[in-house]
Amino acid sequence: MTAAGETAQVLDGKATAAAIKAELAQRVAALRADGVVPGLGTVLVGDDPGSHAYVAGKHRDCAEVGIASIREDLPATASQADVEAAVDRLNADGACTGYIVQLPLPAGMDTNAILERVDPDKDADGLHPTNLGRLVLRVSEPVTSPLPCTPRGILELLARHGLSVAGKHVVVLGRGTTVGRSIGLLLTRREHNATVTLTHTGTRDLASHLRTADVVVAAAGVPGLVRAEDLKPGVVVLDVGVSRVADPGTGKARLVGDVAPGVAQVASWLSPNPGGVGPMTRAMLLANVVDMAERARSQV
Numbered sequence: 001m002t003a004a005g006e007t008a009q010v011l012d013g014k015a016t017a018a019a020i021k022a023e024l025a026q027r028v029a030a031l032r033a034d035g036v037v038p039g040l041g042t043v044l045v046g047d048d049p050g051s052h053a054y055v056a057g058k059h060r061d062c063a064e065v066g067i068a069s070i071r072e073d074l075p076a077t078a079s080q081a082d083v084e085a086a087v088d089r090l091n092a093d094g095a096c097t098g099y100i101v102q103l104p105l106p107a108g109m110d111t112n113a114i115l116e117r118v119d120p121d122k123d124a125d126g127l128h129p130t131n132l133g134r135l136v137l138r139v140s141e142p143v144t145s146p147l148p149c150t151p152r153g154i155l156e157l158l159a160r161h162g163l164s165v166a167g168k169h170v171v172v173l174g175r176g177t178t179v180g181r182s183i184g185l186l187l188t189r190r191e192h193n194a195t196v197t198l199t200h201t202g203t204r205d206l207a208s209h210l211r212t213a214d215v216v217v218a219a220a221g222v223p224g225l226v227r228a229e230d231l232k233p234g235v236v237v238l239d240v241g242v243s244r245v246a247d248p249g250t251g252k253a254r255l256v257g258d259v260a261p262g263v264a265q266v267a268s269w270l271s272p273n274p275g276g277v278g279p280m281t282r283a284m285l286l287a288n289v290v291d292m293a294e295r296a297r298s299q300v
């Protein structure tokens with residue numbers, strides 16, 4: 001619990017991701033020494049500046065650890081069939097160990113149909129129904145299929161700071177597939193053993209749930225939604241949501257999370273945003289690709 005006048009300890013995603021990338025670089029070097037070159041593919045559709053920046057970051061990360069990069073960049077005018085053809089090319093490409101379709105796709109695309117077309121064995125995001133199904137069904141087995149990157153990153157960030165969720169009450173805000181829904185399912189697996197309340201935009205009296213939380217995973221994308229006065233002292237808070245707001249001083253857009261400023265005075269641990277879960281998401285994508293390449297090597 002945070003004593004009066006103290007602030008929460010930092011769940012430092014930037015430093016943790018850097019350490020993980022150094023470990024991954026060694027595993028990639030070992031794969032390359034065995035003649036296996038892991039390759040990450042990306043499918044990027046349209047002009048969204050955020051998506052362009054995230055995909056560029058993913059390829060920079062690949063270069064840093066020795067993973068080969070394959071890009072399928074499509075214009076905003078691309079049709080559903082064009083995107084599906086890009087997916088088919090990556091499914092067939094022997095140099096591509098795993099790949100992702102950057103989300104969100106432009107309005108009008110059938111995202112589920114595209115995600116279902118991804119070969120589950122090349123699904124570096126863990127978002128194919130087969131892999132989400134394995135996440136649900138393998139309640140007590142070691143992970144042998146890719147997990148969605150942000151949930152995996154949250155678990156890794158906690159573990160590397162010596163924090164366990166076993167026996168804890170975790171309140172998740174947000175029911176999106178990439179974070180809220182999947183972390184809720186993952187945390188209740190036997191190896192994590194948390195009790196989870198999954199809240200969302202239809203939840204009444206959010207504060208009554210937050211008050212009972214030992215751990216909060218805030219992935220709603222609503223700035224300031226998690227307020228200090230709604231939290232138990234000593235709570236662990238992961239700030240995952242991303243919103244762009246205009247800085248009142250400069251007028252320039254900046255990224256903010258879901259957590260209000262005073263929370264650092266109540267929480268025992270807090271992940272900054274930026275600098276917390278975001279860098280872990282990127283590191284876990286690389287980890288998924290390296291895991292896939294190692295699994296493929298062990299099968300030959």
Ligand SMILES: Nc1nc2c(c(=O)[nH]1)N[C@@H](CN(C=O)c1ccc(C(=O)N[C@@H](CCC(=O)O)C(=O)O)cc1)CN2
Pocket residue numbers: 053054100101102103104125149150178255273274275276277278279280281282
């Ligand atoms: N196919 C996917 N699409 C999306 C995912 C995903 O996991 N798979 N997640 C997000 C976007 N995302 C990765 O794709 C992502 C978001 C944020 C960060 C990050 O490192 N953020 C930095 C701040 C970045 C900045 O300053 O602009 C941080 O938090 O420190 C990485 C990846 C939605 N789409």
